[in-house]
Amino acid sequence: QLQLQESGPGLVKPSETLSLTCTVSGASISSSNYYWGWIRQPPGKGLEWIGTLYQSGRTYHNPSLKSRVTISADFSLRLSSVTATDTAVYYCASGYTGFDSFDNWGQGTLVTVSS
Amino acid sequence: SSELTQDPAVSVALGQTVRITCQGDNLRNYDVSWYQQKPGQAPVLVISGKNSRPSGIPDRFSGSTSGNTASLTITGAQAEDEADYYCHSRDNSGTQLRVFGIGTKVTVL
Numbered sequence: 001q002l003q004l005q006e007s008g009p010g011l012v013k014p015s016e017t018l019s020l021t022c023t024v025s026g027a028s029i030s031s032s033n034y035y036w037g038w039i040r041q042p043p044g045k046g047l048e049w050i051g052t053l054y055q056s057g058r059t060y061h062n063p064s065l066k067s068r069v070t071i072s073a074d075f076s077l078r079l080s081s082v083t084a085t086d087t088a089v090y091y092c093a094s095g096y097t098g099f100d101s102f103d104n105w106g107q108g109t110l111v112t113v114s115s
Numbered sequence: 116s117s118e119l120t121q122d123p124a125v126s127v128a129l130g131q132t133v134r135i136t137c138q139g140d141n142l143r144n145y146d147v148s149w150y151q152q153k154p155g156q157a158p159v160l161v162i163s164g165k166n167s168r169p170s171g172i173p174d175r176f177s178g179s180t181s182g183n184t185a186s187l188t189i190t191g192a193q194a195e196d197e198a199d200y201y202c203h204s205r206d207n208s209g210t211q212l213r214v215f216g217i218g219t220k221v222t223v224l
Contacts, residue, residue, distance in 0.1 A: 037213070039158075039215075046199075046201065046215060046216075046217050046218040047150070047152075047158065047201050047203075047215040047218070048215065049203075049212075049213040049214060049215055052211060052213065054211070058211075060210060060211040060212055060213075062212070063212070091157060091158070099146075099163060099164050099165070100145060100146045100148060100164040100203075100204065100205055100213075101146075101148035101160055101163040101164045101203065102148070102150075102158075102160065102203070103160050103163070103169060105157040105158055105159070106157065107157050108157050
């Protein structure tokens with residue numbers, strides 16, 4: 001059973017960098033059977049796709065976040081120059097290669113941007 | 116980039132059928148998946164990109180696509196189906212960019 005768990009600071013100051021880790025159990029991040037994604041949800045709002053990491057190491061990210069997003073090969077997320085609008089619950093998720101759906105999700109972690 | 120349009124809210128009487136729609140030009144080219152989210156919980160996949168149900172999802176949930184419109188149908192809605200539902204697909208750019216719909220709040224009366 002594949003499981004995911006987000007971890008990281010719950011409070012980040014404006015202009016600093018948000019850093020989160022996703023711990024995966026039940027599969028290897030390097031497995032060709034899966035791809036890995038980050039999704040966020042501001043309080044009271046809908047889901048926003050942040051980016052996806054593929055087994056090849058290739059990453060894609062939401063153009064609205066411009067160049068602030070980095071998803072590393074270990075599936076960690078970095079979001080630079082944060083503002084209050086980056087306050088959200090951040091989820092990591094996985095999908096099966098060849099299918100365009102996120103089948104398994106972490107429980108999510110709330111990150112608040114505030115001084 | 117592409118957008119996926121959903122009605123903000125729908126209601127359904129207990130035991131009746133409700134259809135939730137998702138519109139977007141990208142749906143002509145790419146599969147759509149659907150997620151259920153209850154308050155304070157992570158989203159759960161209810162319909163995958165091939166309009167199939169993952170293990171454990173009741174068969175009252177079904178998905179379909181026609182042209183630029185995808186639908187999630189709940190046949191015989193139960194009280195526990197009250198939740199937000201999001202559609203999801205690829206962006207129409209021809210790459211692996213993804214997009215979510217704005218979500219539909221389903222109320223079971």
